[in-house]
Amino acid sequence: MTSPMSGQIGDHPQRRCGSCTACCDGWLQIEVRGHVVSRGKPCPFSTGHDCTIYEERPEDPCQKFKCGWLIARSPLPEWMRPDQAGMILLPAQLRWNELGVDVAVAVGEAPKTKALTWLKAFCETYRRPLLYQVGTVWHAFGPEAFQLEMRAAMARGETIW
Ligand code: SF4
Numbered sequence: 001m002t003s004p005m006s007g008q009i010g011d012h013p014q015r016r017c018g019s020c021t022a023c024c025d026g027w028l029q030i031e032v033r034g035h036v037v038s039r040g041k042p043c044p045f046s047t048g049h050d051c052t053i054y055e056e057r058p059e060d061p062c063q064k065f066k067c068g069w070l071i072a073r074s075p076l077p078e079w080m081r082p083d084q085a086g087m088i089l090l091p092a093q094l095r096w097n098e099l100g101v102d103v104a105v106a107v108g109e110a111p112k113t114k115a116l117t118w119l120k121a122f123c124e125t126y127r128r129p130l131l132y133q134v135g136t137v138w139h140a141f142g143p144e145a146f147q148l149e150m151r152a153a154m155a156r157g158e159t160i161w
Pocket residue numbers: 016017020021022023024065066067068069070081082083088
């Protein structure tokens with residue numbers, strides 16, 4: 001099976017963030033010019049629809065970050081832009097049994113049902129284990145052994161991502 005996040009599927013070289021600021025608004029934990037951005041604490045330079053220091057935004061993390069929807073040749077459909085899908089997909093953030101594990105960070109309380117359904121079907125087709133977030137709780141989807149391992153790690157209080 002072709003690896004879908006390696007640029008083999010989809011063809012969206014011209015995608016732009018547009019009015020999406022999901023990665024600036026605290027759903028991802030980042031640090032920008034000394035400001036810790038985390039759930040409930042958006043970047044102070046985000047207006048909620050654009051960046052007030054866009055031209056001078058830092059290289060790391062701002063300029064170099066591309067979510068799974070924005071990357072060239074993303075397999076995610078147009079309607080799954082993070083602010084509309086309720087999730088930021090981060091492809092292959094960790095490895096499990098030689099497989100890349102995708103991570104879907106919730107934008108808001110939880111991913112939209114349609115988006116999560118699409119993503120699960122995609123991950124099943126391409127054998128990509130998935131971690132997705134509902135509220136502050138992580139859920140594992142994929143092979144049973146992966147689910148069991150992730151649940152056990154969480155039960156031990158380990159941070160799985
Ligand atoms: S989450 Fe993705 S599409 Fe949205 S602003 Fe960030 S990089 Fe752009």
